[in-house]
Amino acid sequence: MNDHLMRKPPARRLGQQALVLHENPDLGGELCVLLVDPVYRDGYTLPGGSAEADELPHLAARRHLESETGLALPLRTILTVDYVSRxxxxxxxxFVYAGGVLSPRQVKAVNLYQPPENIQALHWVPRATLRDVMPPDQSRRVHDAWDAWEHGDGLPLLLRGVPVPIN
Incomplete structure (x- = not known):
């Protein structure tokens, strides 16, 4: 192997986010997506953040999802991969992972959860209003992930060629 090729690998962020939905009874069962309102940027975004060095990507997504929303979900299916230039x-x-549709009990737990200080609030947003509350690139990412989820598309995350276990 040519070790000299990787002596100075490029620096790159690996963002891990989760698409989590719930059927909102107040909107006739319309699906809504869980978004966070971070203090460090304008507009809402999917829960998530960067993976640390040597952190498995799905575990980074789960860590961020849990710290920001209180949810601990198995995340193994990638719905979208979005390249972002500098x-x-x-x-x-x-990477946007499928978090699935929450049960009413899980939704209640999220609604009662106190997010960390870097998150102003958690919001359930219907698909039709995503563009009103998110920057355009974030909105497009969510729409694409939602489309993939609705059509049963997605890629299993592999670790050295082996599918990540469900738990």
């Missing part, structure tokens, strides 16, 4: 942040690749 702008305000380093170049990055964002």
């Amino acid at each position: 702008d305000n942040y380093p170049e990055g690749i964002n």
Whole structure:
């Protein structure tokens, strides 16, 4: 192997996010997505954040989801992969995982959860209003992930060629 090729690998963010839905009875059972309102940027985003060095990507997604929303969900299916060029942040690749549709009990737990200080609030947002509350790139990412989820598309996450276990 040519070790000299990786002596100085490129720096890149690996973002891990989760698409979590619930059927909102107040909206006739319409599906809504769980979004966070971070203090460090304008507009809402999916729960998530960057993976640490040597942290498995699905576990990073789960860690961020749990710390921001209180949910501990198995995340193993990738709905979208979104490349983001360098702008305000380093170049990055964002993975959006399928978190599924929550039970009413899980929704209640999320609604009672006190997010950390870097999250102003948690919101359940119907698909039709995503563009009103999210930056355009974030909204497009959520729409794409939602489409993949609705059509049963997605890629299993592999670790050295082996599918990640469900738990």
